[in-house]
Amino acid sequence: MRVELSDQARQYIGRFDELTGVAPKDCLVEEDRLVFLVPAGEMAAAIGQAGETVEEAERRLGKSVDLVEDADTAESFVASALAPAAVNAVTVSEQNDTVAYVEVPEPDRGVAIGAEGRNIETARTLAKRHYDIDDVQLT
Template identity: 65%
Template sequence: MKVTLSDDARQYLGFFEEETGATATDCLVYEDRLVLLVAAGDMSTAIGPGGRTIRRFEERVGREVDLVENADTPTAFVESALAPAAVRHVTISEQGDRVAYVEVDEADRGVAIGKRGRNIEAARKLARRHHEIDDVQLT
């Protein structure tokens, strides 16, 4: 599936790669934060020692930055998009709409949802854009 990026998103991606040395393939731009999809295996480069690299990037862009590590399979992708929540299992339903049903530890349900639903919404948007999943539901 082809992802269309806004001019702002493309600029943030370029700046992110320049600042961190990590590869990112997608960027969701919100008023107060960015959600970047980092290439598999580049997460440690993006974060840097003790989190210094990502903190420096956040300071320069003046926004909070959330990182999601890319994955090849839809189930692994959804699990990564909801991190750091402890995901027990992901099932993709193919009947009608394509829906990812996610079992999350009860203690991590709030983490998966996020403040005002922002984490689950970002996971839904990224899953739709990269794996054609229509919805992500917590069970």
């Protein structure tokens, strides 16, 4: 699926690549934060030792930076997008709409949802953009 990026998102991707050596596949630009989709296997490089790399990127970009690691399947992708919440299982149902049902232990529901629903909304947005999933619901 082809993702169309705004000029601003492309600029942030370029700067993040310059700062970290990791070229994100996508970028969600929000008022106070950036969410980068990092290629599978490159999360450690994007974060850096003790978080130094991502902290420097936050300082230079002037926004909070969240990272999501790409995955090969829709199920793994949704689980990655909800990290650091523990995800027991993801089932994608394709009836009228394509919905990812995510089984999250009760203690991690708040983490999966995030403050003001930010984490689950990020997962929904990225899942729609990359796997054409219409909704992500916690079970």
